[in-house]
Amino acid sequence: MKEDIAHSTGGIINWWNSRKESLSDYIVPIISILFGFIVAAILMIATGQNPLAGYTLLFRGAFGSSWGDFITLKQAGEGLVKGAVLTLTGLSVAVAFNVGLFNIGAEGQFIVGAIVAAYLGFKLNITPWINIPLILIGVAIVSGLYAAFAAWLKVKRGVNEVITTIMLNWIAINLVENWIVVGPFNIRNYQPGALLAGTPYVKETSRLKPLIATSRLNASLFIAIIAVIFVYILFKRTVLGYEILATGKNPRAARYAGINTGRTMIIAMFIAGALSGISGACMILGTEGRYPGVFRPGYGFDGITMSLIGGNGAIGTFFASLFFGFVRAGATNMQLIGIHKTFADIIQGVATLFVASQIGVRYLILKIGERRKVGREVESERI
Amino acid sequence: MAYAVELKNIKKVFPGTVANDNISLEVEQGEVFAIVGENGAGKTTLMNILYGLYEPDAGEIYIFGKKVENNSPRKAIKLGIGMVHQHFMLIPKFTVYENIVLGEEFVKNGILLDRNKAREEVKRVSQLYGLEVDPDEKVENLPVGIQQRVEVVKVLFRGAEILILDEPTAVLTPQETKDLFKTIRSLKESGKTVIFISHKLKEVLEIADRIAVLKNGKLKGIENARETDERKLARLMVGRDVIFEVPKREKKPQDVILEVKNLVIMGDKGIPAVKGISFYLRKYEILGFAGVEGNGQRELVEALTGLRPVKEGKIIIKGKELTEFDPWVLRRQGVAHIPEDRRDRGLVLPFSVSHNLFIGRQREGFFSGRLFLRKDNIDSFSKQKVEEYDIRPHNPELVVDSLSGGNQQKVVVAREVSYEPDILVASQPTRGLDVGATEFVHEKLIEQRDAGRAVVLISFELDEIMRLSDRIAVLYGGEIVGELSAEEVTEEELGLLMLGLKRYEKREVPA
Incomplete structure (x- = not known):
């Protein structure tokens, strides 16, 4: 409504209005993250710690203590790897969100992807250039189907996807961690008397190896970047992306216009599942090397946060994920002065809270920037 | 005799748009005064100002010759203005009389509702103006035309001398519209003033004595209904000639x-x-x-x-x-x-x-x-x-x-x-x-x-x-x-x- 009037009166107000809107798109997450740091700082003070010292250590932990460290990715590599894994689950949630589904199941899809990667990585042994793409394709298909099942239930039976994806999370966790990993695919089946829990190591040809000797950075970053470009192009340029967006923004209009909304939802959810699965695969093929006995890093759930903070877009999700990848990598360093690394979770949690209540934050921003009283009456007049 | 309503230089600006631009008009007592205009022309804003929902940025309002300061709906009602909204403000589960007395209930023994008195008062008012309604029927069981009548009775019950009807025919069948016009005529006979908002020119020509045309917040003219026609009004409203009869080629339906x-x-x-x-x-x-x-x-x-x-x-x-x-x-x-x-x-x-x-x-x-x-x-x-x-x-x-x-x-x-x-x-x-x-x-x-x-x-x-x-x-x-x-x-x-x-x-x- 506001814009409508603006158009009729001319460009300047219109320009300002659109500018204001898009500015607040970036401002809300940034302010929310700042709030996260402030709240965490208050909690550090409350527990008798020095937040300034803590944050200095966090920064050094994330980027290294000197320029040289930064160049050699000595520490920064850790943040980038974490960021890459977060990016993939974040994109997963974002794609589902854009078709109008809330994918709480990223965690389950991540775990399914991880175990499939561990298995294929163990079984396949060709050259890395063939091995790894094959594994990723297999992972994408299995995790994609796992997620698409929830969408299928929604389309055919009207079951709420929030409930089914949560249930599928538990099915995945129990099936994988309480059966496959301790049972049929346990390391002891292959190396009797092994002292490790979990599955056997994947073949060397399946590993995403460190790119630089000094750092743990591996090719998952490139996989994540490819995924970002894929999702970006999907929504900007492709027919499917157009159909996904139409279905997500107004399913009634999409169906009326002749878009097969059910099929579109299932396909979008398949893509979402594939992305989460690849995230799990990156974790296994890169950092872990196998499916460990205890593995529940929660990257799937973190994906929800990344998508939310990133405004459900590809680029936004990527930056949010990199940022929190660094925060998490750096947070370990805070333990040097006795600040627990879970303070990173507090920062992330508070930021999420604020973004989730962004209608409120947005309102505050607009309120502050506004001198005139914009009457709600305008709306009632025009109806 | 003083005018029932006199608006002087009313101005109302919303950010980016002038909803009412210097509007002055007088409504005589006992006349049916229509206001027409396209959507967004400012009709509703003007009426909301009169009814006290909005405060004008400039201008004065006189009701029966008395200047109104600090207008509010409560005050407007006291001054004898009643408004029948396009969307009815009735509670479907309540009976007709309950809806009518709502907010103005009769009380007996200090706390109890005096239902009998309420029923009788409603009957009395409705008979006085020839507006037949069954006080005990539930509103949800009534056709739209009768619900509207209940709204009118409700307004009259509160002592309205000036009735504002906002797009009243939008929801009615032709027969119901006829009944409504009968009602309006009988209200006029008993000395009430009716302000009728519409964008349907035919109806306005039929029922109104005078017609004000608004366009983009400005008053384009006030016409005597007897001396004007649809074409003239439409030209004022739209700013150009409007073709009413859509030219249709001869019928040649095929397979x-x-x-x-x-x-x-x-x-x-x-x-x-x-x-x-x-x-x-x-x-x-x-x-x-x-x-x-x-x-x-x-x-x-x-x-x-x-x-x-x-x-x-x-x-x-x-x-x-x-x-x-x-x-x-x-x-x-x-x-x-x-x-x-x-x-x-x-x-x-x-x-x-x-x-x-x-x-x-x-x-x-x-x-x-x-x-x-x-x-x-x-x-x-x-x-x-x-x-x-x-x-x-x-x-x-x-x-x-x-x-x-x-x-x-x-x-x-x-x-x-x-x-x-x-x-x-x-x-x-x-x-x-x-x-x-x-x-x-x-x-x-x-x-x-x-x-x-x-x-x-x-x-x-x-x-x-x-x-x-x-x-x-x-x-x-x-x-x-x-x-x-x-x-x-x-x-x-x-x-x-x-x-x-x-x-x-x-x-x-x-x-």
């Missing part, structure tokens, strides 16, 4: 393209909403469905466009019986659809105009390759449509939500017509549109008919049905109670059919 046989469609509540109707539709003709809202129109439209499954019966398009009922199936069969609610179904509001112009056709070779959208084609297509349909502002990249209702509807019409359908189902295509936009949509529908397409028109506006249709079917209670040719029909007859007071035997559909 039957759509046949519907004994169609039964379930409503949302699981009971049949359409109970075995049959009709046919030929090329080069418009079949209008008249009827009061809620008599199966929505279900019929949804079935014809694949949005709602058919329970029994057949839909035959171009000789082929439909077996699947899905929007994409129907669209492939050449059925396009202008939906009754453009914001709910017709448009993806956060999308740009451009992206809304081809939704549903995105898989066609012109708009996309196997994977990617063809941006150049989309841009040229939308630019051309925006020009051709004069969708304002002329910028296809704007978010469609930011357009006015008329321009949003133009986007929908442009898209549906661009399908080049065999059958165009138009459901209330001009709902909420102003005169200019309505005229445009009507022209387009006629154009489609003349181009050899078959048009199904569903509307609650009798004028629209009569003006456009070649044949008119009347829906009542989910059945077709009459099917008439547009030349032989009268408004009275349609009204009787719509109210279920008359029905014709079923006509056989030619095979």
